[in-house]
Every structure is written in structure tokens, then in C-alpha cells.
Amino acid sequence: MAPSSSTKDPCPPPPPPSWFTPKGLLVIFCVINMINYVDRGAIASNGVNGSIRTCDDKGICTSGSGIQGEFDLTNFQDGLLSSAFMVGLLVASPIFASLAKSHNPFRLIGVGLSVWTLAAAGCGIAFSFWFIALCRMLVGVGEASFISLAAPFIDDNAPVAQKTAWLAMFYMCIPTGVALGYVYGGLVGGHFNWRYAFWGEALFMLPFAVFGFAVKPLQLKGFSPVESKKALTSVGTVSAVTDDSEVDGCILVGGDSIGADELNKTSKSVGISNILNQISWFAKDMKVLLVDKVYVTNVFGYIAYNFVIGAYSYWGPKAGYNIYHMKSADMMFGGVTIVCGILGTISGGFILDRMGATISNAFVLLSGATFLGAIFCFSAFCLRSLYGFIVLFAVGELLVFATQAPVNYVCLHCVKPSLRPLSMAISTVSIHIFGDVPSSPLVGVVQDHVNNWRETALILTSILFLAAGVWFIGVFLHSVDKFNDESEDQVSTTTVATRKPLLDGNGNESFCEV
Numbered sequence: 001m002a003p004s005s006s007t008k009d010p011c012p013p014p015p016p017p018s019w020f021t022p023k024g025l026l027v028i029f030c031v032i033n034m035i036n037y038v039d040r041g042a043i044a045s046n047g048v049n050g051s052i053r054t055c056d057d058k059g060i061c062t063s064g065s066g067i068q069g070e071f072d073l074t075n076f077q078d079g080l081l082s083s084a085f086m087v088g089l090l091v092a093s094p095i096f097a098s099l100a101k102s103h104n105p106f107r108l109i110g111v112g113l114s115v116w117t118l119a120a121a122g123c124g125i126a127f128s129f130w131f132i133a134l135c136r137m138l139v140g141v142g143e144a145s146f147i148s149l150a151a152p153f154i155d156d157n158a159p160v161a162q163k164t165a166w167l168a169m170f171y172m173c174i175p176t177g178v179a180l181g182y183v184y185g186g187l188v189g190g191h192f193n194w195r196y197a198f199w200g201e202a203l204f205m206l207p208f209a210v211f212g213f214a215v216k217p218l219q220l221k222g223f224s225p226v227e228s229k230k231a232l233t234s235v236g237t238v239s240a241v242t243d244d245s246e247v248d249g250c251i252l253v254g255g256d257s258i259g260a261d262e263l264n265k266t267s268k269s270v271g272i273s274n275i276l277n278q279i280s281w282f283a284k285d286m287k288v289l290l291v292d293k294v295y296v297t298n299v300f301g302y303i304a305y306n307f308v309i310g311a312y313s314y315w316g317p318k319a320g321y322n323i324y325h326m327k328s329a330d331m332m333f334g335g336v337t338i339v340c341g342i343l344g345t346i347s348g349g350f351i352l353d354r355m356g357a358t359i360s361n362a363f364v365l366l367s368g369a370t371f372l373g374a375i376f377c378f379s380a381f382c383l384r385s386l387y388g389f390i391v392l393f394a395v396g397e398l399l400v401f402a403t404q405a406p407v408n409y410v411c412l413h414c415v416k417p418s419l420r421p422l423s424m425a426i427s428t429v430s431i432h433i434f435g436d437v438p439s440s441p442l443v444g445v446v447q448d449h450v451n452n453w454r455e456t457a458l459i460l461t462s463i464l465f466l467a468a469g470v471w472f473i474g475v476f477l478h479s480v481d482k483f484n485d486e487s488e489d490q491v492s493t494t495t496v497a498t499r500k501p502l503l504d505g506n507g508n509e510s511f512c513e514v
Helices: 022-044 066-070 075-099 105-124 129-157 160-191 194-214 226-237 260-290 293-324 329-355 359-382 386-413 417-450 453-475 488-497
Strands: 244-247 250-253 256-259
Touching: 022 075, 022 105, 022 129, 022 160, 022 194, 066 075, 066 194, 075 105, 075 129, 075 260, 075 417, 105 129, 105 194, 129 160, 129 386, 129 417, 160 194, 160 329, 160 386, 260 293, 260 417, 293 329, 293 359, 293 386, 293 417, 293 453, 329 359, 329 386, 359 386, 359 453, 386 417, 417 453
Parallel strands: none
Antiparallel strands: 244 250, 250 256
């Protein structure tokens, strides 16, 4: 029978698996995200991180506690542990995003969560500083797959009128997770041992790692089913196979004899070719991102914003203690950040949905909320009154945290669906490398120079005005929501699939996933 001339897509999107519901997926991803950040809070808690061994002038020594005490770490080594995961995160994020073109993204999340689980358990059995530092790096590798791919899945399945609200609920788990991590680490480390905290995290994450492999995977918009890609690759590699058998260590292909060694060389060359294709895809996609004015503007604003937020989280309690002589600066700054982080993040998502979720409106909200937040935070550090400071700083942080959902909405919608994982990965890498990683030491340098915490805090806060200005430029850029654009992968796969099969047999053979 001749192939139908219907214009119907020969490879329609596969139906969602039976386990899937959009709200169920959101809950699963929120819990995973919270566990990720519980780990970050736990390793910074006094119960897990502990304290170094100290001796007084009389030679009386007190034993250290936690990781720092057990391995007798210097403050520098202890500081490295808290940021070691960043190495794995920054290196692996673009890799997982690129692998999504040739491997099912949902399975890649399963791989990442498996690495995370094993690495967290490894932290619990650590016997030296270098071993636990390596495990912390692998925790970052595991987290990389999730942060690159989870947001696109949520974006695909959220109701059209609530996309940024769903993203807000996902990112709300960041401050919530860190806060729970402080409490969890303190309780487990204080009542048992710091090692149990990591084993508990691994146990919490294990079901989700298994889930990533055990269930039928979801397909991500912009990516063809992996089975279809494999079928097409097989056709391209063995294009004229009509008969094959093995005779005296040789393989007969189409009547010709190919030695096993030659076949092995061919397999190796195909493997090398696949690696080169991955690199070529990555370079091409990076070029697309770097010439996209909307994307670059959004990320530049995000870098300036994260520069301030990162320094606030590190130096804020110390600045508050020195400026206002707070007795519990840690609790005050932590409490304000948690409450404002949760309320601000959710509010930002719902407000953008009510405004109309467009890239232009997102830039309006980003610039406006950041500008007003900068005014309140700047004014707070100008006040002499502690209570006045707390009120103004809380309002400022509430406004500043309203940017979380809109900034990621822009990252997801200013690029084609097939570029969303890489867009999220490069955004994450950029805001850390150029934002919160260098901000803490640079602010320390400023404080060493001016020797006045109020002035240092005002200088730091003024950078929020820069972030607001950069995002305000985005309002005037020509922006197109590319969420419904066809990806090159889908188009090319569909085109090839409609061609006459090269293998003899049924002329209607399909490469679609069944």
C-alpha cells in the first residue's frame, strides 16, 4: 500500500505516561528541589559544620565538633567545603543540557539524582577532608541535571495562565529548603552525629532517583523521542543491509565480508563522530544564546542581582551586628530572608500572571520590583534605629525576591524549546561565576579599605540599582515568546522519518516510538 499523502505528523508526540499529572509532577520537583537546598543549609549549620578545636591561654583545650572538629579543618578549608559543590554544578550543568539532545531529559534527571544520592551518602562515610570535598563536588554534579531540566518540564506542563506562579512555587523551595536545612542539621548533628544528616538526605532522595529510572519517562517539548533518534541513526549507519551473518570471524553485510577489527574501528569512529556532533551542537547553541539580546540582557541583570544577594547572605549578619549591635543577627537576617523569600517569590509569580505573562511584562516587573526594593534596602541601612531598619529591609527583600519567577520565565521563553535546558544551565553558571562567588571576597576587600560596615552595605546595595537599570533596558527590546517554535531536532527527525525506508520490507515502516 502506498504511503498516505495526509499531512498528519508521522511521529506525533507520545501520550503522557499513566503515572503523570501536572500537579503531581510539580509536587515531585518541588520536594526534590527542597531536598537539594536542605543539604546546603545542613552543611552550613552548626550541628553539621561544627567548630574547630580551641585552646585557651592556660592550655586547656576543648574538642571540636562536626566536620570541622573531626577533621581539624582550618577556616579556609571549612569554607571550601561549603562551596565545593559549585565546582561540580558549574562544570556539569552545560554538559547535562547538551546531553538532552541525544538522551531522554527525564532519564538524565534520574542519572543526576542517583549521583547526588551516592555523593550525599559518601559524605556520611568520609574519612578525610579531600574525600568529603570530592563528594561535595559530586553533589553539585548531581544537582546540575535537575536545575537545567526541571524548570523546562514545569514550564511545559503548567496551565497557560499560571506558568510563572508554578515556577514561583518551584523556586520558593530554595529559601524554605535552606531554612529547613539549618534546623535539620542542627537537630541531627546535635542529637546524633553529623554523618547521620547526610545519610538521612541520601535516604530522602533515593526514592526519587529510583523513580527517574523506574517509570516511563516524560518527553520534553522541543526534543524528539530518543527511540526515534536511535532508529534514524541505525538507518543512517547501516543503510543498505539486506543480509548479515558471521563466517570465520567475519560479518557478511550485503554480501561483502567485513572483519571484526574493521567493524570495531568503524564503531569507534562512530563514537568519535557522536562526540564531535555533541561539541558542534553545543557551540552552535551557545552562539545562538550569546547573540540573543533579550537573553543576554536578562542574564546580565541577574548577575548584578545575585552579586548583591550572595553578599547579603554571607556578610549580612556580620554587618547587622556591627551597625546595630544585634544580639542575634543570624536569627534576624535568617528569619527575614526566609519569610520574605517565600512570600516575595510566590507574589512575583502570581503578579506576572495577572499582568499577562509576556517577556516585556516580565522585564517591567523585574526592573520595577528591583528598583523599589533597592530604595527600601538602601534607606534601611541609612537609618540609626534597629526597628526602622528591620521594617524597611523586610519590605526591600520582599520586593527583591519577587524577581525569582519572572527572571527564569524570560530564560525559558526567549529561546526555542530545544534550547531551554542550555539557557537555564548557562544562566546558572553565569550568576554564580560572576555573581555570588566573587561578591563575598570583593565586599570583604571593600570593608578592609573603608572600615565602615554601613558604607560597605550601602555600596553593595547600590548595585541593585544597576540590576534594575539593566532589566529596564529589556523592556524596550524586541522580544518574541518562542515557546511554541518548532525545534530543529523535531523538524529534522520528522523530515527524515517521512522518507522511504532504506531497508527492504514494509514501505510504511515507522520510526515513531510505540
